[in-house]
Amino acid sequence: MTKYTGILSFIFGIILTVFLFLSWRSCNKKEDAALINQDYYLITNQIQKMNKMVVLEQDFSSFQTHKSSAANIAGFDILPREMVLYTTAKAQVSYDLKQMKIDVDTVNKKLILQEIPQPEIKIFPDxxxxFMDDYAINRFTQKDINGVMESAKKNMAKSVNQNNLKEQSKKQLKDNLNDIFVLAKALHYSIEDKTNTFPATEL
Structure with missing residues (x-):
């Protein structure tokens, strides 16, 4: 009887040990899954907060001069007239971050930038x-004035260096995305940029 009791105790001990091990392993898996789900929620929630936003604004200004005359005889302007215009422009660079595609790889703990929309540039000239100087018999008509002002607006818009704006907007965009990057790094995620928007050394 004692022999069988010992064997049964031994078998029961093994079963109990296996049961406790499986229970512990199951609990750990649940905890790991909960942590992964929590990480995923925190990062994706931060991403969803991103919206269309203006990331860069710059102001420009210049003077433009328009000269004309009633006629030119022997190199001399007859009844010359002149208009000096003060032109300004506000340039805005924005990204529609609703179109941004970021994958959260919870298995390999990676935040992957798959797609970043192209910057949208808008220029608002004024x-x-x-100063205006003309002669009574060679006045600027309202049509002349409107034409000169419209031409000045176009010239102002063309003078804005859009390539330079795009480069500067990348820096500002990274600052705006920094909340996501900082959170990902705090959760021990690496950041991979498949769009080649940012140098790897800056991520």
Whole structure:
């Protein structure tokens, strides 16, 4: 009887040990899964907060001069007239971050930038007459003034260096995405940029 009791105790001990091990392993898996789900939620929630946003604004200004005359005889302007315009422009660079595609790889703990939308550039020029000099018989008509002002607006818009704006907007974009990057790094995620928007050394 004692022999069988010992064997049964031994078998029961093994079963109990296996049961406790499986229970512990199951609990650990559940905890790991909960942590992964929590990480995923925190990062994706931060991403979803991103919206279309203006990331860069710059102001430009210049003076433009328009000269014309009623006629030119022997190199001399007859009844010359002149208009000096003060032109300004506000340039905005924005990204529609709703179109941004970021994958959260919870297995390999990676935040992967799959797609970043192209920057949208808008330029809002404005023109004011700073000085105007004409003759009573060679006046600027309202049509002339409107044409000169419209031309000045176009010239102002063309003078804005859009390539330079795009480069500067990348730096500002990274600053705006920094909340996501900092959170990912705090959760021990590496950041991989498949769009080649940012140098790897900056991530």
């Amino acid at each position: 023109v004011k007459i700073h």
